[in-house]
Amino acid sequence: MIDDPKAAFFDHIADRWDGWEDLPSLAAKLGAGLDEFGVGPDETVLDVGCGTGNLTLALLARLSPAGRVVAVDIATRMLEEAGRKIRDPRVDWRVADVRRLPLADAACDRAICFSVWPHIEDHGAAADELGRVLKAGGYLHVWHLSSREKITQVHASAGGPIQNDVLPPATDTAALLERHGFDVTTVIDDAGRYLVTAVLAGRRHEPRQNGKGGRDENLLA
Numbered sequence: 423m424i425d426d427p428k429a430a431f432f433d434h435i436a437d438r439w440d441g442w443e444d445l446p447s448l449a450a451k452l453g454a455g456l457d458e459f460g461v462g463p464d465e466t467v468l469d470v471g472c473g474t475g476n477l478t479l480a481l482l483a484r485l486s487p488a489g490r491v492v493a494v495d496i497a498t499r500m501l502e503e504a505g506r507k508i509r510d511p512r513v514d515w516r517v518a519d520v521r522r523l524p525l526a527d528a529a530c531d532r533a534i535c536f537s538v539w540p541h542i543e544d545h546g547a548a549a550d551e552l553g554r555v556l557k558a559g560g561y562l563h564v565w566h567l568s569s570r571e572k573i574t575q576v577h578a579s580a581g582g583p584i585q586n587d588v589l590p591p592a593t594d595t596a597a598l599l600e601r602h603g604f605d606v607t608t609v610i611d612d613a614g615r616y617l618v619t620a621v622l623a624g625r626r627h628e629p630r631q632n633g634k635g636g637r638d639e640n641l642l643a
Contacts, residue, residue: 428583431584471536473537474507520542
């Protein structure tokens with residue numbers, strides 16, 4: 423469990439979350455986006471802020487038996503809801519903060535921050551940690567299916583610990599990722615969606631050391 427007011431907020435609404443979504447419509451939009459991204463069948467994909475697992479489901483539909491999803495969220499009850507509806511050995515569910523991921527270096531081919539970027543307190547620290555766990559040439563997508571203005575309004579109306587969670591302009595997110603070692607390939611910030619796609623330029627971090635002083639070669643650190 424993570425001691426964070428936002429974790430408690432999302433725990434409180436976890437059992438109602440899917441009832442607020444048009445799940446077939448969401449699945450279609452997520453599937454179209456993953457097709458656009460070119461997700462490969464054998465990839466290991468990090469689903470950051472996975473919530474109740476709707477993106478995870480869309481990923482699993484595209485992955486082969488060799489593909490994997492590492493699904494992380496700060497809210498334990500969100501993960502519990504996801505685990506109840508998705509029973510697939512290709513998923514590893516983890517309670518984790520994106521700034522401190524329980525993953526080995528270069529463990530993932532791709533990371534997707536879907537509908538979570540405004541809730542992250544330190545985007546620079548998140549970018550560094552995502553850069554650590556991605557392979558060189560790995561993809562990062564910061565993605566929303568609504569406009570930046572609408573997302574900010576939703577958070578303001580929700581109140582509580584997320585009321586000031588603002589989605590920055592996509593150009594700002596792109597500039598931040600470039601400062602942290604990514605090459606940005608796509609910037610979309612319009613009435614229909616928000617997307618920044620970036621590629622990790624190369625390894626920039628010393629390998630994380632395990633307890634024995636050597637590199638942890640496993641997927642999960």
